[in-house]
Amino acid sequence: MAEFEKILFKYIDFPEQDRIDTYMKNGGYAAFRKAVTTMTPEEVTDVVIKSGLRGRGGAGFPAGRKWSFLPKGTGKPVYLTVNADESEPGTFKDRELMEKDPHMVIEGTLIAAYAIKCKIAFIYIRGEFTFAARQLTRAIEEARAKGFVGKNISGKGIDIDIVVHRGGGAYICGEETALLTSLEGGMGYPRVKPPFPAVAGLYGCPTIINNVETLANLPHIINRGAEWFASIGTPKSTGTKIFCLSGHINKPGNYELPMGVPLREVLYDYGGGIKDGHNLKAVIPGGSSVPVLTADKIDVHMDFESLAEAGSMLGSAGVIVIDETMCMVRAALNLAQFYQHESCGQCTPCRQGTYWMLVILNRIEHGEGRMEDLDTLLDICDNIEGNTICPLGDAAVPSVRSTIKQFRDEYEYHITNKACLPGTTAPRFE
Amino acid sequence: MADNITLTIDGKMVEVPPGTLIVEAAQRLGITIPTFCYDERLRSVGACRMCLVEVEKMPKLVASCATPVAPSMVVHTKNDRVIKAREGVLEFLLINHPLDCPTCDKGGECPLQDLTYAHGPAVSRYRENKIRFIEDINQKFDDKPLGPEIILNRNRCIMCYKCVRIVRDLAGEADLGVFKRGAFTNISNLNEVAYADEFSGNTVEYCPVGALLSRSYRYSIREWLLKKATSVCNLCPVGCNMNVEWSAGRVYRHMSRRNREVDDGWLCDRGRYGFDIFSAADRLFKPHIRRGSTLEPCGFDEALIVVSKHLRKIIDQNLGMQVAAVGSPTLSNEEAYAIRHFFDDVIKTPEIDFQTDMAHPVESGIIDLVGLDGAIRDLERDTVFVIVGADPAVEQPVATLLIKKAVSIRNARAIFIGSYDKRLGHFPITNIRIPYGAEGHALEHISNRLENKAASDDIRLNEEALNEIEELARKGERVHIIAGRNFFNHPDRAGFLAAMLRLRKLANARLSILPPQSNFIGVSHFGLFGDVDHSFNKILERIDSGEIKTLFVFGSNPVDEFPDRKFVLDTLKKLEFLVVVAPFMHPTASLAGAVFPQAMLPDYGGTFTNIEGRIQLFEPMSDRPHVAVRPAWGILGEIADLINLGRIWYHDREIRDEIARQLKGMAVLAHMPSDGFLFPFRSQEELETRPVNLKTLPARKNEHSYILQFAQSVHHQGWLTEKSNNLMRISGREAILIHPEDAARDGIVENQAVTVSNSDESITVTARITTHVNRGEALLVNSFTGQPANKLMSRDSSITYVSVKGI
């Protein structure tokens, strides 16, 4: 377990870190001040591009590059929307940041808003996050009192306001275009891209959507420079990452670690090993939407490239640990239920495909499976993937496909014996 | 203009304008990409995913209905990857679809059936229970009424959102929406409010499955048993193109026959569902002649002989001047021409008019102005609509869709000037409220501003709205002044017209005076418009004085229409001989000596002229189930034969040939193009401005009197639409709208039955209390012949004063 300096979580448990005075004593708002007083918006964007910071919401798109796609001179306002809808099963990092260090999120938001010349930023926060929403709202008011939010910031004629909007608690509203539709007051339906939000987003205006954790990195990048940030992690996945450990693990929770840390280290050095002395069966390394890795793959490094190479994805870095007592059919069914329930129903493959997968899995789990169901399930996966409006359809596929591919014996046992593989009974996620 | 874009689709190059969607570019090459949710007239949603295609260099398949072309794109619409995805989508659409095609109305004309036939799986891998929305366990079908006419079977819905888009974007209403998520997503009406907007039938026609159904058609016949007659709607002057679909002499439905210039494939519910007037139970199919005090059915020849003998006598004695004829603005061009020709040349009488619903006939100068300035399609390019004395959403529904489009997509402004508030779906409009009859005054306020003249203080108006119009007009926006039905019965028509002409000039505007009746322009230009001296009102006076002894009525119903019921009834009774050609035994027909059953669409063929002057052909159905019904020219032709003048016409085409020979610029009529042709009917000279002399505004007689006004609805227009069970199911009952202050003073509460009366007569209706009308004015909506409003009117006054009392 190598020693390294935490960035996002440095003060996470510091007493009263959520108060602006403490936050500023610990160096807060210096970066924003530095940006507005000594840097042009273009320079801020440049630093972020150089830092190699990639989006922490799941897709890993380089943040600075995204900003640079904003069309110039449209005459329309530019909006920043902070994606705080965090609903991916197994993911709970943004919540901790917002609850315990809300000013870091606000400062990051202000820096991004300054860089893209946005006057009103919206934080779209998951409906269930009542406390986090309160923390953010209070933080904004404190920052306003100090003159960081509002009109004519630092006497520089810069206006930035931040509005907290609470969602209705739908997973789909974390998808960036559904988020925008919902923010506008519509039903949370994703939009066909192109046009991308950077061109036509909120109210048809150029809009940038960034994840909470992505933005929380900005104050540190501005304070300490792009080179410093890029020196952490791997060349293509720079910086640190908050990994959310859950499932059959002794010490579940959020761990900020450098990108590229081996999964084995995450599980055993930080997570304290598998619960109750059981053996590891599988890990879902990036939130429920990515393929499972079998236990023999845990030497993989936790960064965008290495995980892709290993046949999975970093996603939102929700590391879900599954031990030998878990029935994989039941695990897949559990996730299929989630995706069926969360599909917005707008496009055919996702609307019908998630339902069809669910009913088949249900049948198999309840001892009424047929052998040909497995090929049908795989074919349904093929017919959903890539053919939908938004990536929710794609996200519903990996849990089903990868469990069938890697644990086909468990499925076949279920079908033949109408029961779980001995020793694997029910999910024990607590 | 940006340069065209060249791309390759399935190995073929095509050049298209930027912004073209891939699916449209493919269409140009004759490549049809299967679609469900795509409709070029509606905003793309890319939801069904049926139209997925591969674009080289793009990682995923893209929805060709939602993706615009880009330079050098290489598109594949038929490769294995595309076909696999397409088959997958079809299979997904079918898993929860009930496949109850044998009992589904859409069977035979169903895109889901057709595309499954072309691309779909022949066997199903789906072994699970289908999701079923059970509406009523006691019902045979899972049908859920959304409103009086529209019924939804949610099991069949494939979530293409066409209905929702038609309601929201086209009609501008908010009555249908999407509920729930995932596989349980479904369409329903919001808040259980009955769904019955003016365009609801289009959702049924364009639903790609049998999810949306019309009560009037549901489970009545298989689609392939229907025959189609090319037709044109006769219930308003837009003249939407449609097919009348019939079998064994019965009309089952009207479906649109898309004409991009006129209707773009939409029909309003009046036109669509009014089809059952044709087969109404009390429709007249037999001639009747009077024997003593009763009218008795008789053979066609018998009735003809009675009328012919009478006319022979008149001709022999040279008494043609004692005969008069009146038509109706719903007759065909050919009928109008035939009536004019017959009475002018054969009977030799000048006493001919074309409508019976006005006491103050329009002057010839005005007739030459009536109609749309420009083409219907031009409406979507106007940027400011000043709509005065008109409610186009009711009077010309489908043309109004273009005003809605201009307002909703191009941010055009629609400003209504009138004595009661109008709406344009939920699209933003401004209502400038004026006292009854003050249309001219309001327009003068605007004109004075444009000429920097002081405003008079005759009426007080919404300054903000006036400022806006002034500013827009000064900015050189495309202003369009539209007047309508209220112009024709306006108490100061001359002043109103002069004021419109002045504003037209100052704002460099277009000016349209839109007639409310279907063939007003055709009938008046093809013969029936005479001069004011021989108006129906004058004809009645001459009947009263005994100068006219014989009257022919074609298609109109003066007893229910003329704004003085007592006078018209008393006068018609003085006739020696009244001949009425009517589709129903209405009160006018009941007075007649001889009644001929009138042909209605699609009994006969002919042409109508719409508001833009487009002459359009409609054809009869090939069966002739009603042997004795004739159009006006059919009856007059046979009479001519019997009075030894030789039969004049056997077919509508002969009349068109004759018009083509006789009237300048009408040669095309001999070979009617299928999408009609535009005939330049509007006189330019009449557009000259003239001095504006406004009459003083009518005042309230006493504090209990109301000035009575009338409004119709899309679903109900009078004695004819009253015969449609379909429309009556949708339409509301009659009501009188009064202002809350008046209601409080007269002790009237919402929904109370009230009598509306003048000194002699009264009718009973329901009161509605609303600030949408002025104090001292009462608005009678949806008047039914059972409570005839013309009882309260007098031909001597264009203003009707009434009192309203609770019962």
Ligand SMILES: Cc1cc2nc3c(=O)[nH]c(=O)nc-3n(C[C@H](O)[C@H](O)[C@H](O)COP(=O)(O)O)c2cc1C
């Ligand atoms: C179904 C679905 C749910 C998502 N939920 C979230 C979420 O809760 N939070 C989030 O930041 N991004 C979420 N995303 C990703 C966003 O669409 C988007 O990529 C991200 O917010 C961009 O921010 P970033 O570039 O900073 O990562 C979701 C995507 C999908 C398809």
Ligand code: SF4
């Ligand atoms: S993929 Fe699923 S969630 Fe995304 S638009 Fe389609 S139905 Fe909605």
Ligand code: SF4
């Ligand atoms: S009811 Fe018909 S038109 Fe409406 S969404 Fe369903 S399939 Fe489409």
Ligand code: FES
């Ligand atoms: S037709 Fe293109 S997605 Fe439906």
